[in-house]
Amino acid sequence: MSSQGNRSRLETTGFADAVNGRASVRKYAPDPVRREDVEAMVGIAVRAANAGNAQMWRFIAVEDEGLRAAMRQAVDEAIDEMAAWPEAEGLEKELASYRTYATFFGQAPLVLAVVARPYKSLADDLLDRRGLSREDHDRLRQRPDLQSLGAAIQLLCTAAHVLGYGTCWMTAPVIAAPAIETLLGVEPPDQLAAVVPVGRPLTPPRPSSRRPLPDVLEFR
Numbered sequence: 001m002s003s004q005g006n007r008s009r010l011e012t013t014g015f016a017d018a019v020n021g022r023a024s025v026r027k028y029a030p031d032p033v034r035r036e037d038v039e040a041m042v043g044i045a046v047r048a049a050n051a052g053n054a055q056m057w058r059f060i061a062v063e064d065e066g067l068r069a070a071m072r073q074a075v076d077e078a079i080d081e082m083a084a085w086p087e088a089e090g091l092e093k094e095l096a097s098y099r100t101y102a103t104f105f106g107q108a109p110l111v112l113a114v115v116a117r118p119y120k121s122l123a124d125d126l127l128d129r130r131g132l133s134r135e136d137h138d139r140l141r142q143r144p145d146l147q148s149l150g151a152a153i154q155l156l157c158t159a160a161h162v163l164g165y166g167t168c169w170m171t172a173p174v175i176a177a178p179a180i181e182t183l184l185g186v187e188p189p190d191q192l193a194a195v196v197p198v199g200r201p202l203t204p205p206r207p208s209s210r211r212p213l214p215d216v217l218e219f220r
């Protein structure tokens with residue numbers, strides 16, 4: 001097939017619209033998110049490529065308002081704690097915007113907590129046995145577990161968009177991981193990796209710009 005033909009296939013199948021139309025949404029209508037829609041989104045998310053097909057993810061769909069409020073409160077408290085550090089002196093304005101960036105998920109009618117389960121390939125195991133530092137280990141492995149979760153989260157957000165929901169992939173709330181894990185009953189070695197609020201967007205999603213392809217793509 002010609003490259004033009006291939007490109008139009010991305011359009012005629014709706015794939016380009018699904019991907020290009022998604023944008024992070026940070027304001028949601030209060031309408032509940034239907035469970036069957038959550039199942040559909042997560043059903044697409046788990047189709048993601050993942051290291052060793054280990055499927056080292058778990059999704060906790062938090063519908064309960066009190067629990068969502070408690071998660072938000074945990075993030076507020078973690079940021080209060082940071083704000084009290086001497087290292088934070090003079091950063092009051094930045095921390096105020098960071099608080100907004102990290103806590104708006106509490107207004108969404110549904111919050112998905114994405115949990116990472118431990119994953120170790122043979123190479124990870126050998127590098128550990130060899131006694132490499134975490135930094136040297138990561139230099140040679142680049143966290144296949146988190147890459148796999150990222151692939152799933154992107155699919156989840158794109159599927160949610162196709163279903164008419166807005167989402168925002170968030171890692172800022174992970175600053176309160178220990179407290180949120182306790183609230184959700186997530187126990188070690190599982191860890192909170194990201195939070196994805198889901199709800200009908202209050203205003204249509206506005207896709208942000210991207211750098212031109214020649215800036216990011218090279219052929220050799």
Ligand SMILES: Cc1cc2nc3c(=O)[nH]c(=O)nc-3n(C[C@H](O)[C@H](O)[C@H](O)COP(=O)(O)O)c2cc1C
Nearest residue numbers: 022023024101102168169170171172173206207208
């Ligand atoms: C790993 C990751 C972490 C992110 N964390 C946050 C976050 O904590 N809060 C937030 O408002 N947006 C967060 N975002 C959303 C980005 O700001 C957003 O994807 C980026 O600005 C591009 O905009 P778009 O999603 O609308 O295309 C995160 C995105 C990624 C991929």
